[in-house]
Amino acid sequence: MLLDSTLDSVEVAEMEVLKAAEDIGFGEDDLHQIGMAVRESMVNAVVHGNRYNARKKVHLSVTKATDRLTVVIADEGEGFDPNQLPDPLAEENLLRQSGRGLLLIRAFVDEFQVRRGQPTGTEVRMVKYLAKAS
Amino acid sequence: MSVKLTTRQVGDVTVIDATGRITLGEAASSFRDEIKDLAAKGEKKLLLNLSDVSYIDSSGIGEMVSSFTTVTNHGGQLKLLGLNKRVKDLLQITKLYTVFEVFDDEASAVRSFA
Numbered sequence: 348m349l350l351d352s353t354l355d356s357v358e359v360a361e362m363e364v365l366k367a368a369e370d371i372g373f374g375e376d377d378l379h380q381i382g383m384a385v386r387e388s389m390v391n392a393v394v395h396g397n398r399y400n401a402r403k404k405v406h407l408s409v410t411k412a413t414d415r416l417t418v419v420i421a422d423e424g425e426g427f428d429p430n431q432l433p434d435p436l437a438e439e440n441l442l443r444q445s446g447r448g449l450l451l452i453r454a455f456v457d458e459f460q461v462r463r464g465q466p467t468g469t470e471v472r473m474v475k476y477l478a479k480a481s
Numbered sequence: 482m483s484v485k486l487t488t489r490q491v492g493d494v495t496v497i498d499a500t501g502r503i504t505l506g507e508a509a510s511s512f513r514d515e516i517k518d519l520a521a522k523g524e525k526k527l528l529l530n531l532s533d534v535s536y537i538d539s540s541g542i543g544e545m546v547s548s549f550t551t552v553t554n555h556g557g558q559l560k561l562l563g564l565n566k567r568v569k570d571l572l573q574i575t576k577l578y579t580v581f582e583v584f585d586d587e588a589s590a591v592r593s594f595a
Contacts, residue, residue, distance in 0.1 A: 354506055379567060386538055390505055436576050442550055444543040447575050451539055454574045 350389075350405040352397035352422075357389040360407050360420070367409045368416050371477055380455035381416065381475050387448040388420045388471050396422030396469055414477050415457075421470040429461045483507055484534065486515045494526040494591045495519060496562075500533040503541030512541070516548040516559070525557035526594040530587070532563030537571060549580065558582075562590045 350356035397403035403423040458474035552559040584590035
C-alpha cells in the first residue's frame with residue numbers, strides 16, 4: 348500500500364493494520380499497543396523521513412499469520428542511524444520534548460528492526476505475536 | 482477527536498480538565514498553548530486532569546513535558562490527576578513518573594499544593 352506523506356495517512360495506516368490485527372484475534376490491549384506502534388512509525392516516516400514532501404510516499408505492508416502480525420513501514424527520506432539518537436531515558440534527556448517514539452514502539456511490539464531502505468529512506472519492521480491462551 | 486480543555490478553580494488551584502486525545506498536530510499544540518497562557522497569567526498551581534483522555538502519543542507526551550518545563554520556569558507547579566492504565570504505562574516506559582507528581586483523587590492532589 349502506498350500512502351501520501353500526510354498526517355491523514357497515519358490514520359489510514361492505523362486502521363488498515365488494526366483491521367488485520369483484529370482478524371488474527373488480538374485483544375483490546377494488544378490492539379492499542381499495535382495501533383500506537385504503527386502511529387509512531389507512520390509519524391516518523393511522514394514527518395522525519397519524508398518531511399511531508401508530496402512527491403515522496405510511505406510504503407505500508409501488513410502480513411497476517413495465525414500467530415503473528417508483521418508490519419513494514421518504509422519512507423523515501425534520507426535515512427538515519429537510530430544508534431545516533433539521544434537516549435530518551437537518560438536523566439539529562441527526560442525533559443526533552445521529542446525523541447520518545449522509537450522507545451514506545453520497542454515497548455509495544457515483540458520484534459522491531461530499523462534498516463536503511465533501498466535505494467534511500469528508512470524501513471521499520473515490527474512483529475507482534477498473538478499470546479497463547481493460558 | 483482532538484483534545485478539549487476547560488479550566489476551573491478549586492481554592493487557589495487551577496484544575497485543567499482535558500477530554501479527548503492528545504496527539505500530533507493541532508491537539509498537542511493547542512494543549513501546550515493553553516497551559517503556556519495559564520503560566521504566563523501567573524497561575525502557579527496547575528492540576529491537569531487526564532481522567533477523560535483516552536489516548537496520548539509521543540507528541541502528546543512531549544507537549545506535557547514542555548508544559549511542565551514552562552510552568553516550572555514560571556515558578557509554578559504542574560501535577561497530573563486521573564491517569565488511566567495506558568497513560569500510566571506510558572509514563573512508566575518513558576520514566577516520566579520520576580518527573581511528574583501523579584494523583585488518583587482530586588482532593589489529595591489539591592491538598593498537595595498547600
